[in-house]
Amino acid sequence: MPSGQSSDVKFEIGHVLFIDIVGYSKLLINEQSEQIQKLKEIVRGTEQFRIAEAQGKLLRLPTGDGGALVFRTSPEAPVLCALEISKALKSHPELHVRMGIHSGPVNEIADLNEQANVAGAGINIAQRVMDCGDAGHILLSQRVADDLAHYRQWQSQLHDLGEVEVKHGVRLHIFNLYNKELGNPELPEKLRKVKTEEKEASEPRASGAVVRPEEGFWVAVLPFQFRNADAGLEALAEGLHEDIATGLSRFPYLKVIARSSTARYGRESVDVRLAGKALSVRYVVAGSLRQAGMKLRIAVQLVDASSGAHLWAETFNRSLGDADIFEMQDDLASRIVAIVADSSGVLVRSMATAVKDAPLAELTAAELVLRFFAYWHQMRADEHARLRTALEEKLQREPAHALAWACLSRLYSQEHQHRLNLLPESVERARTAARRAVEIDSTCQMGWEALAEASYFARDLGTFRTAGERAMSLNPLNTSTAAIVATLIAFGGEWDRGMEITRGAMALNPHHQGWYHFTVFWDQYRKHEYEKALETTKRINMPEFLWTHFVTAAVCGRLGRREEARLAVAALRNVMPDYRQTLRPHLKLWILDADAVEQAMEGLAEAEALVQTIAGEK
Secondary structure (H helix, E strand, O other): OOHHHHOOOOOEEEEEEEEEEOOHHHOOHHHHHHHHHHHHHHHHOOHHHHHHHHOOOEEEEEEOOEEEEEEOOOOHHHHHHHHHHHHHHOOOOOOOEEEEEEEEEEEEEEOOOOOEEEEOHHHHHHHHHHHOOOOOOEEEEHHHHHHHOOOHHHHOOEEEEEEEEOHHHOEEEEEEEOOOOOOOOOOOHHHHHHHHHHHHHHOOOOOOOOOOHHHHOEEEEOOOEOOOOOHHHHHHHHHHHHHHHHHHHOOOOOEEOOHHHHHHHOOOOOOHHHHHHHHOOOEEEEEEEEEEOOEEEEEEEEEEOOOOEEEEEEEEEEEOOOOOHHHHHHHHHHHHHHHHHOOOOHHHHHHHHOOOOOOHHHOOHHHHHHHHHHHHOOOOHHHHHHHHHHHHHHHHHOOOOHHHHHHHHHHHHHHHHHOOOOOOOHHHHHHHHHHHHHHHOOOOHHHHHHHHHHHHHOOOHHHHHHHHHHHHHHOOOOHHHHHHHHHHHHHOOOHHHHHHHHHHHHHHOOOOOOOHHHHHHHHHHHOOOHHHHHHHHOOOOOOOOHHHHHHHHHHHHHHOOHHHHHHHHHHHHHHOOOHHHHHHHHHHHHOOOHHHHHHHHHHHHHHHHHHHHHHHHO
16 A cells, blocks of 8 residues: 555554444334433443543444444553443433443544544454343453553453453453442353354264253362462362362262372363363362462353363452451352352253253253253243243153252242242142152252241241251351242241341352342332432342332332332333332232331322323423
C-alpha cells in the first residue's frame, strides 16, 4: 500500500467494552425501545463513562441491540464500567445483558454517511468475546486478564475458561469476571457445547451410547502441590487431600477414587488430563499451596479431564500467624466440598448436562436422578411431566433405588407447591415416595429432605422437624438441603432458627443459587427493614420465577419506588396473570406466619397504587 494511504489510518490501542441485550430480537418493538433506552441510561450513568467522556477519552459505537464503548484511558476503565453496569442491572431484572472486553487496535473512520465511526480488530475481538457469553456474563480476553492479573484486587475475580474457537476459526482464550455480588459464575452455554463437541470429536464412541455415571462420573482428588518443606504446610496439604476426598464421598451420586490410587502423583506438578485418563475418571480436583512469609495462598480447581475444561477454580488466602492448622483445614475442605459437590454445585451441574438431552426412556435410574438436578435449575412444566412419568416407570422396574424415589417425591410435592401438572393427592403421594426412599436407605439424605418437605405441606410439623433435622445431619456440607429445610423452618414461624441455618449455608457455599435469598428477604421484610430487603431482591437473579417479581413489587411499594414498582408489577402480571386471585392462597401454602403474608400483600397493594398514580399522570 502506498505510504500516503497508510498514513491516513491512525491506529491506537483502545480498551473496548462491547454490550448487548440477550434475546433482543424476540422482544416486541415497544419492548425493544424501552430496554435499549433503559440500557443507555444505565451506561451513561456510570462513573467511568462520565469521567472518560468529560476527558474526551471515550468513543461510542451504537448497535441495534447494544453498543461498544472504547476507553482511551486505562485497561481497568471498561472493567470497572462493566461492574457498575452489572450492579445497576440488579434493579432491572427484565434486562438480560452480556458484556465482552478486549484491548486492541482501533481507529476512527467516517462511514458511508460521512459520520464519525470507529473500527478495528479491538472492536471485532471484543464482540467475539462477548458473543461467547450468556445473560449476566462479563467475559474478558486473555490480554485484558493478563493486564488485570498484576493487581491483587482483580486476581480473585478472574476465572479462566480456556480457549474457544469463534468466527472464522479464530481461537480466543476467555476469562470470566465475577465476584460474590456481580457477574455470572456459570460456565457459558456456548463454551459448554464447544467442550462437549471437542470431547466427542476426540473420543469417538459407539453410536447412540449414553455416558453412564458408573463409567464416566468418577472423581479423583489429587495430592495438593507445594514446594516448601515446612512440616505444617505438608500436614495441611495431606489433610486437605484426605478431607476433600472424604467429603465428596458423602454425596451418593458421586464415586470417588481412593486416596491410595492418587497418592502416586505426590506433590509435584501433573498434567490433569493425563492423570484423569490414567485413573479412568472424568473429573479431577487439583490444588496447590504457596507460602510467602506468614501469608498462605491455596488455589483449587475442578477440571473435566475428558476435555480439559476448567469447571471451577478459586483462590483462598489465609494468614498463618496464630491460626490453628486443623481449623484452617476444616474450613477450607468444607468450603471446597460444598461448592463442588452440593446438589446445586458445579460438579453436579456438569454431570446433569451430560444427560439433559438424552431420551428419558434410555436413562438408568441413576441418570434420571441427574436429570432431576438439571430440571431443578429451570423447573419447566413440560420437563416436570416427562420426568415424573419416566421415574414412575423406571421405579416399577428398579424399585430399590432410594435416590430415584426421593426425586419422585420432590416432583409430587411440586405439583402442590407450584400447581405443576397437578394430580389428586399430590402431598400424600410425595410422603409415600419419600418414605420408600428412607426405608430402602436410612442414610438417604435426599429421602429425608423429601419427607420433611412433603410433611410440611401436609402440615405434619412434627414429622417435618424430625425429618428435616435428620436430613441436615446426614451431610452438613450439602448446603442445598440445609437451605431448603431452613426456608421451611423460617416459613413455619421459627425465623431465627431458619435464618441461622440459611446464613450458615450461604457462608459455606458463596456460589449458592439465588433462591437462598428469599428466606433472608422475608425475614428483613417482616422486620420492616425495607432498604435491606430491597438490596436482597437484587441478589436473587431468578427472572422467570414469580416470587422474584412479587417480593420486589411488595418492598418497592413500601418504599415508594414508583418506577421499580411499575416494572415489578408488570413482570408479576406476565408470569402470573391472575395473581390478584391466586397469589394470597399460594403464599399461604408456604408461609404459616399469617401476619407476614398480609404485610407482603399490603406492600403489593401499595405498589399497585403507585402504578396507578403513574398511569394517572400520563
